[in-house]
Each structure stands twice: as structure tokens, then as C-alpha cells.
Amino acid sequence: MARKLKIGITCYPTLGGSGVVATELGKLLAERGHEIHFITHSVPFRLGKFHKNIFFHEVEVNDYYVFRYPPYDLSLASKMAQVAKMQQLDLLHVHYAVPHAVCAYLAKQMTGDGLKTVTTLHGTDITVLAQDESLKDLIRLAIHQSDAVTAVSNDLIQETRHLLDILSPIDLTYNFVDKRVYYPREVSALRADYADPSEKILMHISNFRPVKRVSDVVEIFERVSKKVPSKLLLVGEGPELSKIQCKIRNLGLEDRVHFLGKQEDVAHVISMADALLLPSEKESFGLVALEAMACGVPTIGSNAGGIPELVTHGETGFLSDIGNVEEMAEHAVRLLTDDELRGQFKQACLYRATHEFCNDVITAQYEAIYYRVLGIEADMPIPICNP
Numbered sequence: 001m002a003r004k005l006k007i008g009i010t011c012y013p014t015l016g017g018s019g020v021v022a023t024e025l026g027k028l029l030a031e032r033g034h035e036i037h038f039i040t041h042s043v044p045f046r047l048g049k050f051h052k053n054i055f056f057h058e059v060e061v062n063d064y065y066v067f068r069y070p071p072y073d074l075s076l077a078s079k080m081a082q083v084a085k086m087q088q089l090d091l092l093h094v095h096y097a098v099p100h101a102v103c104a105y106l107a108k109q110m111t112g113d114g115l116k117t118v119t120t121l122h123g124t125d126i127t128v129l130a131q132d133e134s135l136k137d138l139i140r141l142a143i144h145q146s147d148a149v150t151a152v153s154n155d156l157i158q159e160t161r162h163l164l165d166i167l168s169p170i171d172l173t174y175n176f177v178d179k180r181v182y183y184p185r186e187v188s189a190l191r192a193d194y195a196d197p198s199e200k201i202l203m204h205i206s207n208f209r210p211v212k213r214v215s216d217v218v219e220i221f222e223r224v225s226k227k228v229p230s231k232l233l234l235v236g237e238g239p240e241l242s243k244i245q246c247k248i249r250n251l252g253l254e255d256r257v258h259f260l261g262k263q264e265d266v267a268h269v270i271s272m273a274d275a276l277l278l279p280s281e282k283e284s285f286g287l288v289a290l291e292a293m294a295c296g297v298p299t300i301g302s303n304a305g306g307i308p309e310l311v312t313h314g315e316t317g318f319l320s321d322i323g324n325v326e327e328m329a330e331h332a333v334r335l336l337t338d339d340e341l342r343g344q345f346k347q348a349c350l351y352r353a354t355h356e357f358c359n360d361v362i363t364a365q366y367e368a369i370y371y372r373v374l375g376i377e378a379d380m381p382i383p384i385c386n387p
């Protein structure tokens with residue numbers, strides 16, 4: 001049996017799908033006997049209760065008065081090097097190229113070549129930051145200096161190659177959900193708080209950034225609600241929230257839309273929905289669509305980025321071109337008014353989530369990458385999903 005590893009993980013701990021994936025991966029690796037050291041500015045929000053084999057090292061920023069901008073990145077790099085030496089880490093797995101992969105590179109320079117680094121690209125680090133000419137060389141350096149680079153969809157791999165002229169290998173490791181947490185929950189009492197039994201529920205969950213096109217969500221719902229008795233539940237908050245509240249008021253939809261704010265127990269909340277709306281402009285993967293899928297909820301949305309790798313059009317959801325709210329609304333009406341079709345989609349969602357994006361398989365893929373960069377022969381076959 002291959003030896004257990006000591007792994008440092010750095011991510012954005014307080015927001016976003018990348019932080020969720022990094023934290024869940026750390027928890028699963030710890031369950032498999034590896035020692036996990038999170039090196040971040042705050043305790044990752046999905047870490048939850050005490051876990052054996054998981055340690056947290058807080059990055060403290062020096063706020064010396066000459067600094068106009070306190071140098072978080074340098075503090076992080078120093079902390080990475082310090083933890084790597086003290087804990088004798090085998091490798092650092094960083095989520096996001098900028099600044100985390102750059103910090104890992106600096107840490108490696110400080111500790112010597114024994115420390116390996118793995119970088120996972122999540123999307124905006126490439127699709128947004130790599131459009132900025134002034135950052136391109138930095139991102140390219142971070143990628144080239146990593147011992148392995150992974151990306152969460154094929155689309156993101158192509159985008160990375162295209163925007164940064166990267167020819168070196170990039171491993172595809174899809175995102176995953178923990179099947180012990182994400183499954184259809186019994187939520188009839190909760191559902192009754194928001195909708196009558198005769199009404200359907202559409203849901204959108206995001207950080208309300210412009211890239212999520214929440215305005216399209218409202219436009220889709222406006223069209224649907226004229227044909228199907230329904231409610232829209234909006235989960236999350238972010239920069240577009242007040243604009244969206246205003247739009248809902250102007251369209252006279254206030255009594256049909258509920259704002260649930262940020263929610264921790266996504267599996268519970270999402271289980272209330274008949275369909276998820278995800279009309280994003282960009283989405284390297286769309287973790288929320290996978291969370292919905294695992295709870296038996298199909299997605300209606302755009303075919304942006306990696307979404308088509310996750311949502312199979314006509315089987316686990318319906319996809320349209322970005323901004324085609326008319327067609328998205330037609331798809332929603334079709335799904336909400338056909339119980340048999342919704343039942344088929346639900347079964348297809350549950351099958352696909354547990355077979356294609358299962359935590360056991362993806363965790364083992366990451367483990368195989370770790371052993372490869374460390375030059376350790378690992379005689380473990382990648383497991384078959386066992387729903």
C-alpha cells in the first residue's frame with residue numbers, strides 16, 4: 001500500500017465553489033488517512049466540525065504602516081514555506097493560479113526542491129485574469145512552475161491553452177459532490193413555507209456577480225410564471241442583489257419571489273426545487289448544477305464554458321445560448337408541466353451525479369496525481385463508483 005501523504009492545501013476559504021471543492025477534497029483525503037494542512041487566512045467555511053488528520057494554519061498579514069497594501073501574498077508564501085518545513089509536507093495543492101500558485105512557487109524556492117506543488121485551475125483565474133495582459137506572464141509562470149496542473153473541465157483546459165499558449169500537460173479532474181451529503185432530501189414541510197402544492201419552484205443559487213446573469217433568471221421566471229403557477233427562490237447574495245430586487249419590484253413579481261440569502265445546507269435547500277436556473281455568461285464547471293443534479297434537480301441554463309460537460313441537454317437539463325431567455329423559459333415550461341419528463345430527468349440526474357462525478361473517483365484521481373509528482377509507485381486502481 002502506498003504511504004500516506006502530508007498535504008498543504010491553500011484556497012479562497014470564505015467564498016466560491018473553488019473553496020468548497022478544496023475543502024471537501026481535504027476532508028475526503030483526511031478520511032483516507034492523509035494528513036491535511038489548510039494554509040489560509042480564515043478557517044474554510046465548509047470545514048465544519050473537528051476532523052482527525054486536519055490542521056489549520058492561519059496566515060496573518062503584516063500591516064506595517066509603510067505598506068499601502070498589506071502584502072497578503074508574501075505572508076502566505078512565507079507561511080507555506082514555514083508549515084512545509086515544520087510539518088515536513090510532501091506537497092502543496094493550491095486552488096487558483098493567482099496568487100496561490102505563485103506563492104507556492106516562492107515557498108518551494110524557500111524550502112528546496114523536495115516540496116512538490118499541484119495547482120488546480122477553477123475558472124476565473126484563467127477566463128478573467130488571463131485576459132489581463134499585465135498578469136499573463138505571471139499566470140504562465142505559476143502554471144509552468146507547478147509540478148502538476150489540473151483543471152475542472154475540458155473547456156477550461158482549452159481556454160487555458162488558448163489564452164496563455166500553454167502546451168504542457170493539464171490533467172482533467174472534474175468537480176465532485178459528497179454523495180453522503182448531496183441526495184434528495186425530504187423537504188415537504190419546508191417547501192410548504194414557500195409554495196402551494198399546486199405551484200412549482202424554480203431556484204437560482206449564486207454569488208450574484210454580473211457573470212451569473214441573475215437578471216436573465218428574473219426574465220425567465222417572468223415568462224414562466226405567466227404560464228405555470230410557480231415561485232422563484234433566490235439563494236445567495238452579491239453585488240447585483242439590489243439591482244435584482246429593484247427589477248423584481250418593477251416587474252410586480254415581489255409576491256412570487258423569495259430571497260433566502262446565503263445558505264449553508266445547500267442539499268436541503270436545493271431539494272425543494274423543481275429546476276435550477278443557471279444562465280451564466282461564464283462557468284468553467286458550475287458546481288451548483290452538480291449539487292442540484294445530485295439532489296435530483298435538473299438545470300435549465302446556458303451552454304457557457306464547461307456546463308455542457310456536466311449537464312446533458314435533453315437528459316439532465318436543457319441548455320441554450322447565453323442570453324436566450326425566451327428559449328430557456330420555453331424549456332422550463334416544458335419541464336414543469338410534464339411530470340413524466342421531470343421524473344425521467346430526475347432519475348438521469350441521480351445516475352449521472354453518482355456515476356460520473358462521484359467523490360471516491362475524483363479523490364482517487366487527485367491522489368494518483370500526488371503520487372505521480374512525488375515519484376511514488378501507487379498500486380491503487382481508480383475505484384468504480386458505488387452509488
Ligand code: GMT
Pocket residue numbers: 015016017018019021122123124127152175207209211282283284285286287288
Ligand atoms: O463562479 C464563481 O463566481 C466562483 C468561482 C470560484 O472561485 O469558486 O467558481 C469557479 O470555480 C468553481 C469550482 O471549480 C466552478 O464550479 C465555477 O464554474 C467557476 N466559476 C466560473 O468559471 C465563473
